[in-house]
Amino acid sequence: MLKLFPNTESIIFSYEKLLAFDLVKITKKLFQTKDGGASFNCVIQVPYPNSANIPKEVELIVEIPSEYPLGSISIKVEDENLIGFPHQNTNNGELCLFPQEYASVNEDRLINYIEWAIRWFSDASNNNLLKPNDVYEIPYLNRKYLRETLLLFQEKTSNFDIWKNEINKMGSFSFFKNSQGLIFPVNFWRNRNNLLSYFWNKHFKNKNKEAFKGTWIIFNDIRFFRYRPPKTFKEFFEVAQKNGFDAAILIQNILNNIRFLGYEPLVLIGFPIPEKVGAPNNQIYWVAFKFKIKSEIKKYQNSLNLNSKKNRRFYKLSQEFLPVFDLDDEIEWIKEENCCSERIFSRSSFSNDFQNKKIFLIGCGSLGSSLADLLVRGGVKDITLCDKEIIEFGNFCRHILAGDSLEKGKAEELCKKLSLVNPVCDIKTHIENIPTQDESFLTDLINSDLVIDCTSDRDGLIWLSNFCKQNNKILCSLSFNSKASYFTAAISSPVTYCNVVKHKIWNKVKNNETPFNSEDYLEKINKQLLIQNAGCYHPTFPALYNNIQSLVSIFVGLLPSVINNLSWGVIIHRKDLEESVINSPFTIWKKEIN
Template sequence: MPPRELTQAVDTLAQLDAVTVREDLRQKEDGRKWILKVQLRLTDPPADTQVPRETDWYVLIEDTYPWGSIEIHPSKENSITATFPHQRRNHPGSEEEPWRNGNICVSQYGHILGRSGAITEPRDPDERLRWHLERAVAWLETAANGNLQQPGDPYEVPEFDTRAAPNRTLAFNETYDSFEDWQSVSGSWGTVELRQLAEPTGTLATGEFRDLDDHVIHQPEWGDYIKDNTEDVFHGAWILLDSTPFEPPWEAPETWRELENVLEDAPIELYELLGKVSSTVTEEDIQILLIGFPIPEEIGDPDALIRWQAVKLPSLKQPAEHAGGFRNTERNREILARVDLVNKEIQWLDSENWAHEQLARRGSLSKPLSETKVLLIGTGALGSTLAECLVRGGVQELTLVDGETFEIGNLARHTLTLPDVGEEKATALAERLQSLTPHASVEAITEDFPPTDESRDAVASSEIVIDCTGSNAVLGALRRFPWKQPTLFTSASMGRRGNRLFVYSAYDTAFPHNRFREALEPWLLQERLEWSHGEDAVPERVGCWHPASVIRMDRVTTWAGTISRYLDQTTDLGHGQSKLTVLETQAEGEVPLVSEAEPPFQDSIEWASADSSITVRIPAGRLAAVKDLCAEAKEVETGGILAGTYFSGGEALVVRATDPPSDSTHGPTTFHRGTEQVDEWLQAANERLGIQYLGEWHYHPAAPPEASDDDYDEMVSIATNESYHCPDPILVIIGGSPPDDLSVNVYVFHREGDFEELHRANPEDEPEDSQ
């Protein structure tokens, strides 16, 4: 039996005129999802649309409802068969199931599917399923009218069918700068070097692109990993289009005949391209075709990037191998390529942009740090962990200096692993760091600082130098070393038990060792006093005593992450400036001391119901801002919308109150709140802050803050309009004469048609600045 919450949710679908339940709920065999068949009806679809007036759909609901996913798939019978924007590839899917795979996206793109009021997905069991189906109807109506893509939407590429070539991936490297380079390319096709990587298995990385005259026109810039892990190099073909090769409404071609149709306006005919390129590469080489096209970042924006989509070609016979035999001419190769391919399905390859600016969008460091040549001295516990933070954060050019060997005892507090035992630390760490990104170039210098003459030039040209050795000898050598330019120096070390982090930075022509010691000496004395009676090291081995610090890896990672953030803040130091930062927590072995944050919105003013648990809280600063708007309005009414969030138990918190929209009308005794940019504002507030529409605020100049008949009618209309998704809208009325004689009343209206006037809770607690 379906759970009661789900059956009640299905019952609420009767409220939607455009939705009819066709079959009762049934459970999938694996028990993880419930299946509901529905029919969706459009009011007045265009005559030329691919969307029928009535379509059948299957709703797949996780058994954790009201939590978990809700998917809406077209039925295999009496539904849409095309693929539209904001939809998975709409292919028939499994033979055992009656639905297609074209799940539609209704939980995003609120400014397209939203109506007046909030667009936040509800979590109430009685509302969530109905919300999804209501938006499915809106999605279908928008699809029928061809309006699913709107300016400002993130640009998306249709889903390509890669099932026929599941173990191949193309990694290309296209940036905003390379897009400009491609704009000046006169040719439209040629050959491309493809590097087959040892890992990830089946991955091909693009190398040199050559035109029809065999001139190099584009060379992607890769890091050491691509260069050092290339198993084989062969050639494929490329063609660059002026527009996207998609079939309407929004799907990738699935056969060579379909691809030929969408390439009608291409700079060169498809089979002519294959005939020409096959004369310059061997049959085995021409197994991959790259189809390139320009794309924007957002709908409506100019094109900004080149997107490559790879195709795996079937084996093409040489002309002489065809029945009857043919001369090996370009024209014959073109004709025979058409014969071989025209009725075959395309084997698309997964194709991904591995450009640095695309991969580094998650948690990247600032450009002054990531695009600078960095030297890291010391690859022990702190140094190795910091190096990983830097490379994962986007640092592309890093040199490591360390003359030590990785030992078994280092495993407890290092990023290297068992296979690295006995290897030189710098070399092993460089190899590991190169595997973190296709763009890092990491050089290892396997000697102590300062290096010998052979490596001095590479070190001297560094722009940022980080010391993680904790060695006074190294710091002295930093002062004496002949740097080629002013350099940003940073020395980072932990206290004897890891409870402190010392970070000293200076921008100068040499490391200011004397200033560093003066700044650090009081702290070193404090460290000696604190640990003079305690053990801060343990013997690592039996026999001769080998001291080893007791600092744990969790503390090392905490401080390494802190240093990487700190480095981002020190790149603006002026010449000759220096700074010491000391961060402190509790001693090793104890839970780190974390101060308790003050609960937010403690200055809120609260209104409560005398008959229910409903409360409304408004921060004093927000209420003061609304009163300022009332003062600006002077003798005419004004108002705006309220946004915030509901907590459990009927508590509402208002965190935003808007100015009156620009198309509002104001009068001495009337105000009509406009709608200009309201939906857009609500969408942005929901996506960035997670808040939703809560109600309205009005100002009654020189009058009591009491709801008028017009106010009552407006709020009842909002409460009963389900498109607002706000069954209990709030009305805040400010009345009186600004600035000092203003008072506030708060009302809550209900979908059933009644309302409550709330009263101030603890009025003596109101801050003075809110009066």
């Protein structure tokens, strides 16, 4: 009898109910695990004979969590011949079943999981785990090493026109490493011809750091056994030979980095994938590993048949590069992520047209920093930030920056933060007050598609309005009142003055041409609420950060629709809590301003 933990009785009851259903044959009885859960082994029947060469009976290891009937039940296999299918962890043989939310939260939960496992093996026996039009699943790699390292790459479907001619070929690439343990390739070459370059913003890749060199290889098929990629170097070279590579030449190319650069070389392995199962390949997917330098290779040399020309070349090469690696060593695959913009911003992003606009944002305080954060997370690819002020302690209650930015420039610190949020966004900065005659500032302003002013500076807005009209630029002036109950946006067309548009909005409120109370909208801050000379950044300023964030979030959703060569006025009113319980918490007024 099991020692009783809080949920032991529930586990025993479900186990006995499973036995009554006669779904499995028990090979190792239920026993208590150290964490209060339980485990047992059982055998299930599989359709036989089958095209996947799965035996008629398969033994499962079933692990039940201590929080049962909550939590996920783990079902694994130990037989190496049964490890390597899609929807399976190739490290430990665990089956990838339905999400735990689909299972009953009662004594039937264990039966649910066993039935799922039986169904899984039924599909596996017919090679039906991946069905036509399913989203393609990347083969599972052994990533139990190098968890602190992440490879980032940018592969979109348009790149495939380049790579489809490079399948079963190899070349070199340069890459950077940053302080967060991120690895990101920059340039790819073959025979000294630059095939492709990735863009990474300067703060993300630590521009002044040394660029390293590695080897890229593209296999037509990376699988070694069933759906599983190679686990060891020996398996890797077998896969390479299946793809038409000479192992000796492959090693020589890779290990040149040890001889000339003095570090463990990084190897990128690419392979073509489709978007969906059964569809044509339309993208290259990259994975990576490092050669782990070892002290002995002689025992593998001694096992080689030197009658083979390839083996003789390998023997000679391994002599030259001693010490190198052991063929039976497990490959240390690095975790990877494709972070091209069309992939990471495929959800919750702006339209392609808006993402491609060059935005020049002036003012990186509470409003400007919140807006910049949402724009960058929405996939904007080019943004310039301008602010001459530094971060002071009082800013932190209403700003996305934190204590490590104290007494540093707002624009530059915001740039660093957002560069890590979106590494493929080109973020530039200017440390200027407006008006200014700084040449680089004016050049970037002229080259922008949209100028956004978040300063609430009247003189600055007048100067910007004149400049943008003279240069046919769209200017958007944003502000909120002292309680963050009203948010106002004045958007000029390329042929109107933004400050005039803003003045017309105020007049419409005064003349009761909007649904808002003019006294409430135009109310000035009670300066007695503020510490003298503290400024609006101070914690005693009435506006709460959550209210500012909610107003900015709503406006960002409207922004693409009002950038259309017309002049617009937008007011967003945040209602009091008591009123918002009855009606919508926000009222949005949007009108073309002539």
